[in-house]
Every structure is written in C-alpha cells, then in structure tokens.
Amino acid sequence: MVSSILILVLCLFAFAALHSIVASLRFKRFLRRRLGPRVDTLYMPAFSVMAVLTILPLAYVLYKNPGPFLYIVPSPWRWLMVGGQLAAAIVAPRAFRDAPHRFRVSSQLSGPGTAEAGHLDIRGVYRWVRDPFLLSGLVIMWLTPFMTVNLLIIYLLTTIYLYMGSLHWESRLVAQFGDEYREYQKRVHRIIPRHKE
Known part of the structure; x- marks a missing residue:
C-alpha cells in the first residue's frame, strides 16, 4: 500500500514538474526564438498532447492500485455527481473559445497596452469566473x-x-493586461462563479 502511494506521488510530481517547465514563460521564450510566429499555432496542440501522454502513466498506476474504497455514492446521487462532472467538462473547451488571445504565446510574452498583448475582452464563461479551468478541474475531481x-x-x-x-x-495575466486585469479581479471571483456590477 505504501509503495503504491509512493509510486503515484512520484508519477504526479513528474507530471507536475514537466507540465510546469513546458508552461513557463522561459520555455515559451525559447520556443519563440526557435519557431518564430509559428509558436502561436503549434504550442497549444503540442502542449495538450504532451499533457495527456504524461498523465497516462499516473492514470494507469492509479487504475492498477486504487487502494481501499472509502465510499461509493449510491444512485440517484451518483448520477447527479456525474452530471456535474459532464457540465464541468463542457466549461474547459468553452474557456478556450471565449478567450483565445490569453493562450497565444506572443500575447503572454507581451506587456500591457501593446498590440500583441491585446485587450482583455471579457466574454462567455469569463464573465462569471476568472479561472474556469481550475473550477472545472476541481468539480470533475471532487464529484467523482x-x-x-x-x-x-x-x-x-x-x-x-x-x-x-x-x-x-x-x-x-496581470503582467499581460495590467490595470485592466486588476479591475477585472475586483469584479469576478477566481474560482466561485459570481459577477459584481
């Protein structure tokens, strides 16, 4: 039991370390020097594939060594939880669609007020929550x-x-959008959906 937990934790730390390095601005600057403007079209698909491939060993180890059950939620509550997970799974793709400019490498490497950084352009799911990826990830996990x-x-x-x-x-995002993002932080919560006028 202790060895399976240790293996799981090591797999998670390896995933987190690789994910953090590839998501860092330093790595993105390196890619921009190597790939030029193509980095904007290549980075997100490559990053997404890398994230899926590197999480698979953790999922496999967890599947093979789940450990003792703490609880199993009975029906109909289980289906309500699964419905919540499905709703959360819809949020992440919407978040990409509602703010594609936040994920372009050239925009992330720019400062406030520059043409490359662009404007914050709050729309869609971002009107209700600042980090829909965090929210959807937490909901999917904890409604298992x-x-x-x-x-x-x-x-x-x-x-x-x-x-x-x-x-x-x-x-x-504060570095990219400056005061525009700070004002947004005052109006919209980071995790719990709400909107203040």
Whole structure:
C-alpha cells in the first residue's frame, strides 16, 4: 500500500514538474526564438498532447492500485455527481473559445497596452469566473462518485497543484493586461462563479 502511494506521488510530481517547465514563460521564450510566429499555432496542440501522454502513466498506476474504497455514492446521487462532472467538462473547451488571445504565446510574452498583448475582452464563461479551468478541474475531481485512499491522496495533491498554478497564471495575466486585469479581479471571483456590477 505504501509503495503504491509512493509510486503515484512520484508519477504526479513528474507530471507536475514537466507540465510546469513546458508552461513557463522561459520555455515559451525559447520556443519563440526557435519557431518564430509559428509558436502561436503549434504550442497549444503540442502542449495538450504532451499533457495527456504524461498523465497516462499516473492514470494507469492509479487504475492498477486504487487502494481501499472509502465510499461509493449510491444512485440517484451518483448520477447527479456525474452530471456535474459532464457540465464541468463542457466549461474547459468553452474557456478556450471565449478567450483565445490569453493562450497565444506572443500575447503572454507581451506587456500591457501593446498590440500583441491585446485587450482583455471579457466574454462567455469569463464573465462569471476568472479561472474556469481550475473550477472545472476541481468539480470533475471532487464529484467523482467513489473514493479510494490512493485517489484521495492524488486529488488532494492535484488540488494544491491546480491552485498554485492558478495563482501563477493570474500573475501572468496581470503582467499581460495590467490595470485592466486588476479591475477585472475586483469584479469576478477566481474560482466561485459570481459577477459584481
């Protein structure tokens, strides 16, 4: 049991380390020097494929070593939880569609008021929550209708990683959009959907 938890934690830390390096501005600057403007069209698809491929070993180890069950939610509550997970799974693709300019490498490497940084352009899901990826990830994880010891450990560590990543992402957005983003932070909550006029 202890060895399976250790293997899971090591897989998660390896994923998080690689994910953090590839998502860093330093790595993006390196790619921009190497690829030029093509980095904007190549980065997100490549990053998404890398994320899926590097999470597969963790998923496999967790599948093979789930650990003892802590609970299994009975019907009909389980289907309500699965419905919540499906709703959250719809949010992430919408977030990409509602703010494609936030994910272009050239925009992320620019400062406030520059043509490359662009304007914040709040629309869609971003009117209600500043970090829809954090929200959807947390909902998908914590509405899982069963829980094992190993799954709980991975979910706790992943929640911490996602939260820290969200803080880092917010600091980047402030660097990209400046006061425009700071004003947005005052109106819209980062995780809990709400909107203040």
